[in-house]
């Protein structure tokens with residue numbers, strides 16, 4: 035028996051073995067029906083250098099499919115801003131945190147097949163861990179996905195379904211597949227085991243900073259898997275008396291696909307139907323027009339006293355090149371938060387938005403969440 039699911043809207047529960055990928059009553063993505071235990075900082079030194087070291091807080095332990103994920107290093111970008119190098123993961127992105135936990139859950143249920151949909155990094159991560167588990171795997175990707183990511187998915191033995199449409203059309207195709215009996219929908223958006231993997235980003239920061247968190251945690255946001263994971267870690271650390279002060283979360287979107295930034299600015303608690311549409315952006319990892327967990331993401335930002343800011347594609351491309359010039363070759367999406375910090379530092383006085391103020395003068399950590407080799411240097415026509 036592994037922890038089952040609970041609907042955050044109406045409280046309905048479902049055992050994980052039933053393979054329901056969302057709440058049958060209201061369609062909401064699930065939360066995990068699990069309460070995290072208290073991590074003992076004094077015991078951590080003797081634990082393995084992977085995300086599994088926070089055993090008390092995790093819904094699953096003694097993993098059978100680990101690829102050594104997690105416990106990534108931090109480096110200073112300047113005297114105020116640090117980067118956490120999550121591109122140094124088995125499949126070269128932070129998504130391995132979630133995929134390791136998610137496929138560990140799938141492996142204990144032994145479904146006939148796992149399927150997932152992704153703009154790239156989550157798909158490559160799920161494919162790799164499914165290969166490790168010996169599970170039959172199909173990944174749905176939009177036709178715009180970079181060739182190198184598709185090659186990586188195929189190399190892991192997964193079947194690739196290339197969908198002629200945007201990210202939302204791709205998700206709908208995968209969800210039709212997810213409704214077929216015997217299918218485990220390894221969705222980084224819908225399945226909460228994924229978020230209990232990404233929450234280790236927050237636990238690792240807490241350990242790196244000696245039992246506290248920096249004043250501001252900057253995070254790219256599309257489907258919100260990193261924002262929600264970090265928010266979960268913060269709540270658990272506060273609940274167990276391991277954190278005195280909540281850090282502020284400043285999430286970053288690109289100007290062309292910014293439904294969450296707009297909703298936050300307008301004080302909405304969820305996205306109205308048809309609120310945003312897909313558009314071309316070099317930050318493909320966060321180009322999500324209609325994130326299924328929008329209410330949870332907006333609530334997490336609000337609760338932290340944070341904000342959501344937007345940057346132009348040209349700023350993201352410049353940040354990617356600036357990081358490369360400092361020795362850090364990351365993909366465009368991974369440059370979004372550094373782009374936001376640079377924007378904040380040169381912001382004019384008329385930019386009085388909270389997020390810019392926080393990024394301009396507080397202690398900040400940014401995730402470098404995917405490797406440059408995944409998609410190469412982005413170029414923006416101006």
Ligand SMILES: [Zn+2]
Nearest residue numbers: 041044057060
């Ligand atoms: Zn429900």
